[in-house]
Amino acid sequence: MQDCRLVANDIACRRGDRILIRGLSLTVESGQIVHLAGPNGIGKSSLIRILAGLLRPYAGTIERIGALALTDERLALDGHQTLENALGFWRKIDRASGSVADFGLADLLDVPVRFLSTGQRKRAALARIAASEAPIWLLDEPLNGLDQHWSCMAQVAINAHCNAGGAVIIASHQPLSIERVQTLQILDYAA
């Protein structure tokens, strides 16, 4: 996997009239995992969207080398399609060649996405991101809705991605059990 790098310099984030975050800088490189931690409403998801380039920061700059993949609460999979076709759509766009990491989805491939449970949807989103071959993963609450087993498996997959030279930023209010993770308390940057 090519070297990747995501640098945020002195970011401030404003939602409506409120400034949520101020003066946040972070660097993530190949093989690193950063955990954005903090209570609900502190600005984790907004920060993820800023890092993804979907939201303009109120101040500061973002530099990036390498492609991005994002999962958030929005699945971006067609509800009426079978899981196989819904994931296949993104595989076609990403021109992904590897097999879909299964995340226990092998038996669900012929089930329409709208019939999947919350945890199964989350796993489908992770499978989409794993198939995208992008080195930088931005994960917004990736463990929400997953049971203990799959929460563990998801973290194993995240760890494996970093071992392969990827970089991961995880926004989550839940503690992570990955060893090498660096935790960034967003509360320290709250305005």
Added chain:
Amino acid sequence: MIGRLWPVFVRDLTLLSRGAQGRGGAVLPLLFFLAVAMLFPFAVGPDARLLARTGAGVIWVAALLAAILPLDRLVEPDLEAGFFDQWALRGFSEEALLLSRILAHWISFGIPLMIAAPLSAGLLSLDAGQLLTVEIGLLLGTPGLAAIGVTIAALTAGLRAGSALGGLLAIPLTVPLLIFGAGSLQPDGEGGLALLAACSLVALAVAPFAGGAAIRAGRE
């Protein structure tokens, strides 16, 4: 870029013409278009001369209303489901995505209307010459209707009561198309077709940029 956009276009076309996820498909606007053409003779009576004189206008009003019908499912569901965000991350420009959607929308409503137009013409007792002008007019005008429709769908996506507002916004913007489209059927009205084509081209040129800006602004 075109190669990567192809799966997106195929998906747009399948969703808009076959209908899924609360999207009615191409049949709904088509039936609506025919229903208006069917209702009109009931309302004004079966006088063939009156029908022939007003029929072309009715066809254009019906086409306009049929174009408004699918507005709320053109952009909103994909925005809601996060598709536009995922495309943006992959480097697709909103303009290219909307252009694909305009084309798909046009194929799924403009072409069915052109196929249904002879039937409507029969109901409204238009003669062959008038029908030909209507068909040429629809060919030139429906791309403009599709472009305006997609722009408005992008503008109103995410707003409460967006679908009602979309219909209201579309009507004034499509008036020029209606005037030149229906006007081309008046005696010596052939110039209307050229103006119709001009309106369509302007709408097509502006729509992807206006709609793309609307989607980006909606992210803030």
